[in-house]
Amino acid sequence: xxxxxxxxxxxxxxxxxxxxxxxxxxxxxxxxxxxxxxxxxxxxxxxxxxxxxxxxxxxxxxxxxxxxxxxxxxxxxxxxxxxxxxxxxxxxxxxxxxxxxxxxxxxxxxxxxxxxxxxxxxxxxxxxxxxxxxxxxxxxxxxxxxxxxxxxxxxxxxxxxxxxxxxxxxxxxxxxxxxxxxxxxxxxxxxxxxxxxxxxxxxxxxxxxxxxxxxxxxxxxxxxxxxxxxxxxxxxxxxxxxxxxxxxxxxxxxxxxxxxxxxxxxxxxx
Amino acid sequence: xxxxxxxxxxxxxxxxxxxxxxxxxxxxxxxxxxxxxxxxxxxxxxxxxxxxxxxxxxxxxxxxxxxxxxxxxxxxxxxxxxxxxxxxxxxxxxxxxxxxxxxxxxxxxxxxxxxxxxxxxxxxxxxxxxxxxxxxxxxxxxxxxxxxxxxxxxxxxxxxxxxxxxxxxxxxxxxxxxxxxxxxxxxxxxxxxxxxxxxxxxxxxxxxxxxxxxxxxxxxxxxxxxxxxxxxxxxxxxxxxxxxxxxxxxxxxxxxxxxxxxxxxxxxx
Numbered sequence: 001x002x003x004x005x006x007x008x009x010x011x012x013x014x015x016x017x018x019x020x021x022x023x024x025x026x027x028x029x030x031x032x033x034x035x036x037x038x039x040x041x042x043x044x045x046x047x048x049x050x051x052x053x054x055x056x057x058x059x060x061x062x063x064x065x066x067x068x069x070x071x072x073x074x075x076x077x078x079x080x081x082x083x084x085x086x087x088x089x090x091x092x093x094x095x096x097x098x099x100x101x102x103x104x105x106x107x108x109x110x111x112x113x114x115x116x117x118x119x120x121x122x123x124x125x126x127x128x129x130x131x132x133x134x135x136x137x138x139x140x141x142x143x144x145x146x147x148x149x150x151x152x153x154x155x156x157x158x159x160x161x162x163x164x165x166x167x168x169x170x171x172x173x174x175x176x177x178x179x180x181x182x183x184x185x186x187x188x189x190x191x192x193x194x195x196x197x198x199x200x201x202x203x204x205x206x207x208x209x210x211x212x213x214x215x216x217x218x219x220x221x222x223x224x225x226x227x228x229x230x231x232x233x234x235x236x237x238x239x240x241x242x243x244x245x246x247x248x249x250x251x252x253x254x255x256x257x258x259x260x261x262x263x264x265x266x267x268x269x270x
Numbered sequence: 271x272x273x274x275x276x277x278x279x280x281x282x283x284x285x286x287x288x289x290x291x292x293x294x295x296x297x298x299x300x301x302x303x304x305x306x307x308x309x310x311x312x313x314x315x316x317x318x319x320x321x322x323x324x325x326x327x328x329x330x331x332x333x334x335x336x337x338x339x340x341x342x343x344x345x346x347x348x349x350x351x352x353x354x355x356x357x358x359x360x361x362x363x364x365x366x367x368x369x370x371x372x373x374x375x376x377x378x379x380x381x382x383x384x385x386x387x388x389x390x391x392x393x394x395x396x397x398x399x400x401x402x403x404x405x406x407x408x409x410x411x412x413x414x415x416x417x418x419x420x421x422x423x424x425x426x427x428x429x430x431x432x433x434x435x436x437x438x439x440x441x442x443x444x445x446x447x448x449x450x451x452x453x454x455x456x457x458x459x460x461x462x463x464x465x466x467x468x469x470x471x472x473x474x475x476x477x478x479x480x481x482x483x484x485x486x487x488x489x490x491x492x493x494x495x496x497x498x499x500x501x502x503x504x505x506x507x508x509x510x511x512x513x514x515x516x517x518x519x520x521x522x523x524x525x526x527x528x529x530x531x532x533x534x535x536x537x538x539x
Contacts, residue, residue, distance in 0.1 A: 023449045031456050038460045044470045045334060046312070047320035054316060177293040184304040188311070198316045 010116030057195040070192035079121030080162030087169035114162025143226035150222040170257035271380035278384030302400040305342030328469035335408035341464035354389030355434035429483035429515035435522025442529040
C-alpha cells in the first residue's frame, strides 16, 4: 500500500513538473518521430535490394517494422534517461534532500520515480507507432496477441533501468556526461537501427553490456515473429539475469550514495 | 564598439576557462564523431560497401564516407554556432546579468561579435577534433584548397549567425533552450542532407531544407572538398546562403530587439 502511495506521489510530481508547458510534446513526439524518420532515410544510400547484404538479417521490406519496434523500445529506455536527468534539478531545488529526510524506502522512491514517469513519457510515441503501422499497411505483420505481454516486459525492464539511472544521479549532478557518452552507442549497438547479428564479434561484445539489447531481442521475437513464451525461455532467463544484476548493483550503489552524501555534507551540492 | 567586444570576449574566455560545462564541448564533438563512426560501421560491416545507384547520382559522388564525415563535421559546427549566439541573451537572463547589460549604453553589435569571436575559439577546437577523427575514418585531406573551404565556411557562418538570432528570439519567447534548440537540431539532421541526400526525401519535406543555410553550405563544402571544384562553380550555392542570411538578418534583429523589451518589462517591471 505504501509503495502505491509513493508511486502515485511520484507520478503526480512528474506530471506537474513536466506537463505545465505544452513544449513537452516536442520531446515526447516530434523528436522521436523525426529520429525514426531520419534513421529510415539513413538506410537509403545503401543497397537495400532483396539480395543486398542486409537481407541476410532482416527482410528488406520489413525495415520500417524493424526500425519502429527498435525505436519504440528505445523510447521506453530513453524517456527514463530524461527523467533521471531531472534529478539534478531535484538536487538543486532541495526536494531530493526533503525526500531523503522522510521515512520512505529509498529504493522504492528511485523505482517509483522511474515508473511514475514512464507511462506519460511513452504513450504518445506508442500511438505514433500504431498510426505508422496502420498507414503503411504493415499492421498485418504484427502478432497482436503478444503485444500486451511484450509491452509489459519492456516496461518492467525500462523501470529497472530507470531506477538504476536515478541512483547514478545521486552521486553527482553532472552525471549527464555519462549519457552524452553512452546514449548514441546504446542506440547503435543494442540493435535499435541495425540487427546485432550483423556486427562483428567486438560489436556483439559491446551490445552485451546494454540491457536494451536483451529486451529488444525478446520484444521483436514476440511481436514480429509471433514466438511463444516457452520458445523464448532462454532469452527470458538471460534478461532476468541481467535485470537481477542491475537491481543488485542499484541497491549497493544507493547505499554507497547515501553514505557518501552523509559524509560529505548535503545532497544539494555535489 | 571595440570596448564591449573586448570586454565580452574576455569575460567569456574566463567563463570558458573557469566554469564552462565541459560536457557541452565534449557533447558537440561526440555528436559529430558518432555520426562518423556509426556511418563507417554501417558502411563496412553491415552493407559491405554496397551503395545504391541513386545515392551516387544524387550525391554526385560514390565516396559515401567522405560524404557523411563532412555531413557530421558541418552539422556539429552549425549546431555549436547556433547555440553560441542564440543562447547569449537567455544565459544572461538566467545568470542575472541581463538587466545590467540592457541598462548599459554599450553597442549590442560589439557584444554579439565578442560573443561570437570567443565562441569561435571553442568551435575551432571542435572542428579540428572532428576533422582529425574523420581523417582516421577515411576523410581525405590531400590536395585540398583550404582557401576555398574557408570562404565557404565564412559565408555559412554569416548566415548561421542570422539564423541564430531568430532561434534566440524563440528561446526568449518560450524561456526555454533545451526543447527549442533541440527541435531545430533534430529537424536539421533530417532535412539538411547530413547522412543522405535530401533528394531521397518527399519533395515537401526537402523544401524545409531549402531554407536552412546548412543544406547549401554542405553541398558547397562537399563540392570543394571532395570533388575539388573551384569557387566559381559553387557560387550559386554561396549566393543562396547569402540570400537566406539577408532575409533572416532583419527579421532576427528586429524580433530579438522586441523580445528584449518584452523580457525587460516582464521580468524587471
